[in-house]
Amino acid sequence: AVGDFNMGAMENKGLNVFNTACVLAAPETATDADFERVQGVIAHEYFHNWSGNRVTCRDWFQLTLKEGLTVFRDQQFSMDVSSAAVKRIEDVRILRAAQFPQDSGPMAHPIRPESYIAMDNFYTATVYNKGAEVIRMYQTLLGKEGFRKGMDLYFERHDGQAVTCDDFRAAMADANGADLSQFERWYTQAGTPILTASSEFDAAAKRLSINLKQSWKPSPGQPSKQPYHIPVTVGVLGPDGHEQVAEQVLELKEEEQTFVIEGVTEKPVLSLLRGFSAPVKLVYDTSDDELAFLMANDQDAFNRWEAGQTLFTRTILNNVAAHKDNKDMTLPTVVVDAVKATLLSSGSGSLVAYALTLPTLGTLAEEMDQVDPDALVAAHRWTKKALAGALRSELETVYADNVLPETPFRSDAEAIGMRRLKNTCLDYLSSLDDEASRELALTQALNAKWMTDRLAATIALAGSADDKALSAAIESFYQKAEGNDLVLCKWFSMQAASPRADTLDRSSSLLSHPDFALSNPNKCRALVGALAGNMPVFHKADGSGYCWLVDRVIDIDKINPQVAARMTSSLSQLRRFDAKRQGLMEAELKRLLAVKGLSKDVFEIASRSLKP
Secondary structure, eight states: OBSSOSSSEEOOTTOOEEBGGGTOOOTTTOOHHHHHHHHHHHHHHHHTTTBTTTBEESSGGGHHHHHHHHHHHHHHHHHHHSOHHHHHHHHHHHIIIIIHHHHTSTTOOOSSOSOOSOGGGGOSHIIIIIHHHHHHHHHHHHHHHHHHHHHHHHHHHHTTOEEOHHHHHHHHHHHHTOOOTGGGHHHHOOSOOEEEEEEEEETTTTEEEEEEEEEOOOBTTBSSOOOOOEEEEEEEEOTTSOBSSOOEEEEEOSSEEEEEEEOOOSOOEEEESTTOOSSOEEEEOOOHHHHHHHHHHOSSHHHHHHHHHHHHHHHHHHHHHHHHTTOOOOOOHHHHHHHHHHHTOOSOHHHHHHHHSOOOHHHHHTTOSSBOHHHHHHHHHHHHHHHHHHTHHHHHHHHHHTOOOSSSOOOSHHHHHHHHHHHHHHHHHHTTOSHHHHHHHHHHHHHOOSHHHHHHHHHHHTTOSOHHHHHHHHHHHHHHHTTOHHHHHHHHHHHHTOOSTTHHHHHHHHTTOTTOOTTSHHHHIIIIIHHHTOHHHHTOTTSHHHHHHHHHHHHHHTTOHHHHHHHHGGGTTGGGBOHHHHHHHHHHHHHHHTSTTOOHHHHHHHHHHTOO
16 A cells, blocks of 8 residues: 555556555545445456456557456446446446546547557546446447357457457457457547437337437547447336336447337337447437436436436536526426435435436536536536525435434445435535535534545535635544545545635645645645636636646646646646637646646647647
8 A cells, every 4th residue: 555656556466556545444534435446446456467467468559458348347346246326327427527528628539549658648537437338338239148258268368468459359259259340440439429319109000210320529630430339228118117128239330220129019218328338428309308207217227317417417508508698597397306206216325316416517518519617607506506495305304314323334335325315415405505504514524423424514515605614614624634644635625626716725725734745646636636627716717727737737747747747637628618718728738838848748738738
């Protein structure tokens, strides 16, 4: 266990090295999410014994061969030991938050890159997380038994060898007698495909026709692309929520294809891309009522969550447009009713909590042609507060119903779900920022024995206008940290992630805090990384957030180019913003490139970010 380490861990044969954040955990110092991460990272490194060590990469361009495969393996392990649906939702949230923006920006690259200046820059969400999605598609296309046959043949053929992604694909194809030649495009083409669906139902013939189209946006060095081999898992529901026909996997190989499903007796409601069967953006015209129906009735737990995310996204983006046009923002009754039904349902606490959670600002930004941070933050904040106001009584009741006894500490799935749901309710209630909600959060922040509840309550107060309550919670959190570096990272991060107007000044002060060290990667990410991901603060219209970051990058680059490059990537999406913000980001990137002795790591990110 190493406290100063850029990565999460490293699978050196015979001696695995772990970042302390990925191996040291106790209920008093680590959250439920931390424990889950520790479990996944330890599994990941040990799975590397086969997929990485005994069978390794011929060259760095094949990095996803071991990393994408091993991420998939650790995901499957976590699904087996916990909840498959909860884990799938968590993995897709990470993909959309970290990898989709990469795919749409100047740093877009295939999971098997074709060139690099600094290889460190390609330990990316694309190589790892999208790479895992590509492996998952093999399993979807071939079935679990077929996938296992392919894995067995791969290890049998290549034990003790350094091989390529093509060798893996060949083993999957040969073991199953399948033609996977077109599937190679997932390795060679960058960007996120857009899947557009439409359907037509012939009641007399009991026939459902589903039309699927795939399209792509240009990526750096790839102005045009060829059709992917996309597995689309489909369910067909009846008016009462039952499955009218067996779930099917449609294989889209052309730019446009129509698939016919027979034996559909009632007007169908389509459940498309079940389980997120491919890393694509789905465009399908559904009504708010249909989405609410799927939230309540879809047999696929992931797609129940997805329907809610789509409904939330539509509502928030409509409010973005209203805010920009100086019109009143609205909260449709169907949204309130759907959220209320979910809140009061008897399902898994974790699944209910995730179903209630609004899409992140970053995920929503991916749905906008041009990102307006001010309008997006305002719409997100208003929608959350409006839901909290409409459902205050229900949120308070569910919060109270999910309070566990402090001792003994429970780490079973039910207890984790109860804490997750309780703290989701607290997050909503805290958006009201009135005396009652602040008292609820402050009481939990000051009295919680375990880190999950203490952190959630302190974060809930981080955006409060009540300086006294906020100061009390932050000071209590610091005192209880007792110098523990991993807890202090949480303390730095919660302050840098606060939406308050004074966050930039507060973060600047924290740079000189005696417990902070820019040389420590974990603390650097906790403070500098958190601020760079804080949309309302980082994207201030005056550019002060950009200037602050570049000042930090210049200092970090002298001691840790790899971390400095990761921080620089926060400016790589500049073309997605308005002309004024683009100009401010361009100026800062040029200032960075003018620094003498700049590392090749930072140079690569900054120079590519400036390309049109």
